[in-house]
Structures are given as structure tokens and as C-alpha cells.
Amino acid sequence: MKLLSYQIKGYPGPARMGFMHDENIVDLQEAWKRLQRSELNDELANAADRLVPADPATFFLNGHHVIEQVKDVKKYAEANHVKDISFNRADVDLSTPVPSPGKVICVGKNYAAHAAEMDSSVPDYPVLFAKFANALIGPEELIEKPAFVQKLDYEAELTAVIGKEATHVNRDEALDYIAGYTIGNDMSARDLQKRTPQWLQGKTLDRSTPVGPWVVTSDEVHDAGNLAVRSYVNGELRQSATTEQLIFDIPFLIEFISSLMTLKPGDLIMTGTPNGVGMGMNPPQFVEDDDIVTVEIDNIGRMENKVTEMKK
Missing domain, CATH: 2.30.30 (SH3 type barrels.)
Known part of the structure; x- marks a missing residue:
């Protein structure tokens, strides 16, 4: 469904x-x-x-x-x-299908080519950071760009929705804990993200992160480990990869995260973005007022959001 x-x-x-x-x-x-x-x-x-x-x-x-x-x-x-x-x-x-998750756990540098374009090595362990519900918007809503943000970037990501409480889950059973999958666009204010070692301030701005258009129940996603992921800005293809290229696949992520914290129903795991982000281009190309950002994932769907600059 x-x-x-x-x-x-x-x-x-x-x-x-x-x-x-x-x-x-x-x-x-x-x-x-x-x-x-x-x-x-x-x-x-x-x-x-x-x-x-x-x-x-x-x-x-x-x-x-x-x-x-x-x-x-x-x-x-x-x-x-x-x-x-x-x-x-x-x-x-x-609207966003999961508007009030208890946790939004994001995975950074989870595609080798993306780590390379960010001038980073492939991590030995998943790079985890958080977003909060204030950042989430629906698949048709405006992405709000504060006027003081100069380097707003897009990141297309397969997102898993947890379906039952998970703690110390074995990777062989991990997929049983997923209710379904949706699309996330981890919009990132790179200028805020990079000014300190901790990324949080660039990752959870109000009304900045589209999630949707729906949650496809896990019984209808037969191979989440091999889905095509694409993003476009104003119709120009920017990212194109498959989830087969994830460094840490979804079963490993659930095993790893659930060993650190208990996952609850409705929690979101944003699994990481492929290469092709604006910051990785030469020269960098960040999104501006009125730009249209489109994200597609095969077997999940498509969402399209317009960027609007907030004057205050």
C-alpha cells in the first residue's frame, strides 16, 4: 500500500x-x-x-x-x-506522511562517490546525525531557505520507516522491523553545517526537509537494496545511483543503530545520499529562490518542491 x-x-x-x-x-x-x-x-x-x-x-x-x-x-x-x-x-x-517521528536519524557519507566528492575518506562506521520534526515538510510544500543561508544543498535519500520497537536487532532479522519506505530530501545549509565540527545546525532548519510522497509498505518493496535514486534541479539531472552502492546497507544500519538506541515505531532512518550534490560540483551549485528540486526513487515515487527564500 x-x-x-x-x-x-x-x-x-x-x-x-x-x-x-x-x-x-x-x-x-x-x-x-x-x-x-x-x-x-x-x-x-x-x-x-x-x-x-x-x-x-x-x-x-x-x-x-x-x-x-x-x-x-x-x-x-x-x-x-x-x-x-x-x-x-x-x-x-x-502532507508529510510521518509528521511527528520520535527520531529522525540520518546517515552521512554512505556512498563512496559522495564521500569522495566531499573530500572525505570512506568511514569505518556509519556517520550518524539527527534531524527533528520541525524540519519536515510534505512532498509538495515549499522548502524554506533563510535569507542568511547562502549554500543550501539537496540530498536525495531512501528513507526507512520503523514499524516495531527494535533494540539489539540482528541484521538477518532487521528488515522485519521496517514498516515501509519513503523518500527524503536532506536539504543541508552547507555554510552552517561546515562552520563547526558538529553538523546539526545545518541540517534541521525549520521547514527545510521534504519527506514523501507516501510510505510504501515493505511488502511492496521487494529489494530495497537495489533501488535507483535520482535528483534534479530545475529539470537537470544531478544525482543518479542505486541503493546497491550504499556502504552500510539497511540491515546493517538497523543492527548498528539499534545497538546504540532503541528504535520506535514511526522513527525515520535517512540512509544517505549519492554523489552529485551541489557542493560537490565544480564550481559548487547551490539552490536558490524559486528553484525546483525533484527526487525520484524507483518503486517508491517522486516528489517535487520549490525553494522559497524567507526574508526574515
Whole structure:
């Protein structure tokens, strides 16, 4: 399933969980209620707020449990008339599908060619840093560039969503802890990032990091270790690689990170970016006001965000 967060255009109100069905967006909780009532499970239908939260901030905190609850909803939608709870893609705005993760863990220098373009050696251990939820925006929202930032850069990244609590996980079992995958664009203020040894200040500016357009459940991503990753600026291809080139693959990352800290449902792991970032070009080419940054990952999707300079 492609699980997403949506709002109907022109109707203010909280975002709700939905899923893609034939290029339309279906309200997830309402479809789940109908499925339960069609099977005479009125008690389950009436408990929808607890079992299948409509609030995206809550949904993924339930992890694998809630995803298992809704797997049959897609089949139900395919077999039944759900037009009254289905919306044309053009009529909705997509928000970031996981708006309030407990942790956003990022991996730096995880492609050898990217480490080289940053004049760095290949690390012996994963280079970890953090973002926070204040940085996250949706797949169609504006990337906010503070006026004092001169070197804003893009970084296309496969992003894993944790589905159940993980501590001291063995790499052979690591993929069982993933709820699904999405796209992250680790926008980085290089001038802030590089002015101290610690990168955090350049990595978690308000409303700077697009994530989306949806979370593709792990059962539909058959080989996350071999997905093509691309980025474009104003239509010009900048990055092109596959996740097969990761120095530390996803099972290793989950094993390594879960040995340091407990991962919880809804946590995000941004797995690193390939070469082709603006800072690595000669001369460097950073994004500016009105630039369009597009990120694509095969089997996941595509998102496109415009950069806007904030005057204050």
C-alpha cells in the first residue's frame, strides 16, 4: 500500500491518513470502517479511532499492528464502490506522511562517490546525525531557505520507516522491523553545517526537509537494496545511483543503530545520499529562490518542491 497524509484543497482541517487507489486517494479510516461493517464487525468499526487512527501523527506510532489492520482495505476498495470517500489527486494536498517521528536519524557519507566528492575518506562506521520534526515538510510544500543561508544543498535519500520497537536487532532479522519506505530530501545549509565540527545546525532548519510522497509498505518493496535514486534541479539531472552502492546497507544500519538506541515505531532512518550534490560540483551549485528540486526513487515515487527564500 501507498499510505499518505492528505487534506482536501479549500477545506481547512487536520490532515488525515489515506492510500492510493487507481490514481485516486481513499480515506483510510472510512474505508476500514466500511470493510468491518461489510463483515458485520460493528464493534471493530466503532473502535476505528483507536485501531486505525486517522491522524497521521498517531498512525505510524502504532507500527506494524495498525498496518496489518488495514492491509485488506486496499482489496476492499478495489472490489467495491468507494467513490464518496475517494478524491481525485488534483483535489488534495499531500502532507508529510510521518509528521511527528520520535527520531529522525540520518546517515552521512554512505556512498563512496559522495564521500569522495566531499573530500572525505570512506568511514569505518556509519556517520550518524539527527534531524527533528520541525524540519519536515510534505512532498509538495515549499522548502524554506533563510535569507542568511547562502549554500543550501539537496540530498536525495531512501528513507526507512520503523514499524516495531527494535533494540539489539540482528541484521538477518532487521528488515522485519521496517514498516515501509519513503523518500527524503536532506536539504543541508552547507555554510552552517561546515562552520563547526558538529553538523546539526545545518541540517534541521525549520521547514527545510521534504519527506514523501507516501510510505510504501515493505511488502511492496521487494529489494530495497537495489533501488535507483535520482535528483534534479530545475529539470537537470544531478544525482543518479542505486541503493546497491550504499556502504552500510539497511540491515546493517538497523543492527548498528539499534545497538546504540532503541528504535520506535514511526522513527525515520535517512540512509544517505549519492554523489552529485551541489557542493560537490565544480564550481559548487547551490539552490536558490524559486528553484525546483525533484527526487525520484524507483518503486517508491517522486516528489517535487520549490525553494522559497524567507526574508526574515
